[in-house]
Amino acid sequence: MSVTIKDVARRAGVSPSTVSRVISKHPRISKETAERVTRVMEELGYHPNSMAKGLVSKATYILGVILPRPAEELFQNYFFHEVLRGILAQANRSGYDLLIASGSSESDELETVKRLVRGRRVDGIILLSSKTKDPLIHFLNEVGFPFVIIGRSPDFPDAPTVDNDNVQAAYDATRHLINQGHERIGFVSGPQELTVSQDRLTGYRQAMLEAGLSISEDWIVEGEFLQETGYRAMSMLMNLPERPTALVVIDDIVAFGVLHGLNELGYSVPQDMCLVGFNNISLSEHTSPPLTSVDIGTYQIGYMTAQTLIKTISKEPLHQTRKIIPHRLIVRGSSVK
Amino acid sequence: MSVTIKDVARRAGVSPSTVSRVISKHPRISKETAERVTRVMEELGYHPNSMAKGLVSKATYILGVILPRPAEELFQNYFFHEVLRGILAQANRSGYDLLIASGSSESDELETVKRLVRGRRVDGIILLSSKTKDPLIHFLNEVGFPFVIIGRSPDFPDAPTVDNDNVQAAYDATRHLINQGHERIGFVSGPQELTVSQDRLTGYRQAMLEAGLSISEDWIVEGEFLQETGYRAMSMLMNLPERPTALVVIDDIVAFGVLHGLNELGYSVPQDMCLVGFNNISLSEHTSPPLTSVDIGTYQIGYMTAQTLIKTISKEPLHQTRKIIPHRLIVRGSSVK
DNA sequence: CTGAAAGCGCTTACAG
DNA sequence: CTGAAAGCGCTTACAG
Numbered sequence: 102m103s104v105t106i107k108d109v110a111r112r113a114g115v116s117p118s119t120v121s122r123v124i125s126k127h128p129r130i131s132k133e134t135a136e137r138v139t140r141v142m143e144e145l146g147y148h149p150n151s152m153a154k155g156l157v158s159k160a161t162y163i164l165g166v167i168l169p170r171p172a173e174e175l176f177q178n179y180f181f182h183e184v185l186r187g188i189l190a191q192a193n194r195s196g197y198d199l200l201i202a203s204g205s206s207e208s209d210e211l212e213t214v215k216r217l218v219r220g221r222r223v224d225g226i227i228l229l230s231s232k233t234k235d236p237l238i239h240f241l242n243e244v245g246f247p248f249v250i251i252g253r254s255p256d257f258p259d260a261p262t263v264d265n266d267n268v269q270a271a272y273d274a275t276r277h278l279i280n281q282g283h284e285r286i287g288f289v290s291g292p293q294e295l296t297v298s299q300d301r302l303t304g305y306r307q308a309m310l311e312a313g314l315s316i317s318e319d320w321i322v323e324g325e326f327l328q329e330t331g332y333r334a335m336s337m338l339m340n341l342p343e344r345p346t347a348l349v350v351i352d353d354i355v356a357f358g359v360l361h362g363l364n365e366l367g368y369s370v371p372q373d374m375c376l377v378g379f380n381n382i383s384l385s386e387h388t389s390p391p392l393t394s395v396d397i398g399t400y401q402i403g404y405m406t407a408q409t410l411i412k413t414i415s416k417e418p419l420h421q422t423r424k425i426i427p428h429r430l431i432v433r434g435s436s437v438k
Numbered sequence: 439m440s441v442t443i444k445d446v447a448r449r450a451g452v453s454p455s456t457v458s459r460v461i462s463k464h465p466r467i468s469k470e471t472a473e474r475v476t477r478v479m480e481e482l483g484y485h486p487n488s489m490a491k492g493l494v495s496k497a498t499y500i501l502g503v504i505l506p507r508p509a510e511e512l513f514q515n516y517f518f519h520e521v522l523r524g525i526l527a528q529a530n531r532s533g534y535d536l537l538i539a540s541g542s543s544e545s546d547e548l549e550t551v552k553r554l555v556r557g558r559r560v561d562g563i564i565l566l567s568s569k570t571k572d573p574l575i576h577f578l579n580e581v582g583f584p585f586v587i588i589g590r591s592p593d594f595p596d597a598p599t600v601d602n603d604n605v606q607a608a609y610d611a612t613r614h615l616i617n618q619g620h621e622r623i624g625f626v627s628g629p630q631e632l633t634v635s636q637d638r639l640t641g642y643r644q645a646m647l648e649a650g651l652s653i654s655e656d657w658i659v660e661g662e663f664l665q666e667t668g669y670r671a672m673s674m675l676m677n678l679p680e681r682p683t684a685l686v687v688i689d690d691i692v693a694f695g696v697l698h699g700l701n702e703l704g705y706s707v708p709q710d711m712c713l714v715g716f717n718n719i720s721l722s723e724h725t726s727p728p729l730t731s732v733d734i735g736t737y738q739i740g741y742m743t744a745q746t747l748i749k750t751i752s753k754e755p756l757h758q759t760r761k762i763i764p765h766r767l768i769v770r771g772s773s774v775k
Numbered sequence: 776c777t778g779a780a781a782g783c784g785c786t787t788a789c790a791g
Numbered sequence: 792c793t794g795a796a797a798g799c800g801c802t803t804a805c806a807g
Contacts, residue, residue, distance in 0.1 A: 103556060105800060116778045121802055129776055148556035152498065153800035155489040157783045163537070182519050189540060198559070199538050200500070203526060219440060219485035222535070328724045361724040387665045387698040389726065442784060453794045458786055466792055490784035494799045
């Protein structure tokens, strides 16, 4: 069997209590004892049993990450992988492990969260996307369990969140196209219930309005965060009598689909259509032409989210419950003629 | 505080033992008692404390996934995300959660694994990539802890693995190009210590040899699983006096870099160069031209890996310790003129 | 500075 | 079919 604290104690000639104190670096322990115990622990390859430790200290040092529900689909979105990297990096740095979970349906997802929370399987929870009327947020808020949302929650404005200023980001993207002389600009959006879709659409509308440009509702297409969405949108958009000359696209992945769709229809970018995407994923500089994209600091979002959650868990005061990660427009060939 | 088994017991008028038996669906429990206890559990929103349960049953129902070490880089490889989806799906289906961990250096990584194993934090471990002389495998093998490797381990041939027949896969890819009439075929490889690189190179060489075609060592380039690798390789390869007319590329991501590099140098695919990649990631059908790729059943690899690990944990006999997931060449525009 | 004892929330032989 | 008791491997007041 495994080495326990008793084995270490016996071998070091001290009590289990003392070994425990050495592990937790209790101040009132003599240097000699500490050293001897430490040596024995290494000799025996001792590691504290995480469950016994967790049972008494009521902490698991595990952060739970809930993948967005239609996980099978959305997990294809490279945003999540980058965000996960950021979360993992910060979690590890602070001595936390990551547990990832998902649900196959909305109720299944809620069940999973309840199990994680009530079963004390994790110390806190990260929600990777935010939408309106989310029962998970409702539950977490009600039971007062530590959690952080990536995005924002219109229904629970006090919940800790890490987000971009998506209204401004889309405004900037649209403004960039207006500056290039475009007047007919469309918007390819994501699922309507997601706040990120709502906010970017708002920013787009604002920029257009402010520039005195009118929007045809035909220019606004809604879909999933998949290439398919962009691909299909093109056969529709390009058939319009008055089609747009530029598009703001909610996600680089979708923009790849747009690029492919245009290509197949015989149009070229940026001559026939200019494009701006979001997320600036690593592939974006390797398309032809390279894709102009709003870098939203995805890794940093993950990093900051983990940091915020860990602070919440340790009951450190948050300077601000709603953190905003800065964005930056990266101009490449797809948007300048 | 949380609801415990005692609270349920009191409210249901039974002993904690009985509640415990109801939870674990012990056969010798009267129907009435079981129903009453179940009702009370629901009323109280009771969920068993995972740590208390784990402490006594010595099982966590958590699978540990170790991300390849230069995680910051390799985690960009979309292979891992797809594989993770497969692992997650099967794990959830069997009542397991997933813990993901990584290390910043080789020794840090080993420390992490030791902590997970000796601290009983997980019930088994999945290694997402396989290389020669891996200290992790050495450790896991030595302590007899359940683990499964994605790939294969030349040093520990008896270790349970899930892999493709990468020799055959690369053979097929090369053969496809030979069938198109190519005689000068190059190979853009990944890190040399990875078995997947070694195997695919072997398959490529075999196909060439068998077809009586000679290989110039200049045609074999080695790099990381990044677009950069493919991108940079092109400026080199295209400057050769006798340059290849087709390339087998270790990973679609790298092939995207190749595509971009060729584009920028003014060459077009498939006219000037034919390409075959591996992994068939979702983007591959949306490049211009769409990329021919060997579909290696990435999701299925993950799925099967989790299944194998869970069997190992439950001490079910494995029919075969080395599972092979079938591959399939998906021919698209990048390899046929 | 260190030890003995109680307890975290479960499970599981052992009785009955 | 059900309960009392011991124990999983730790931590932490309470003494000394």
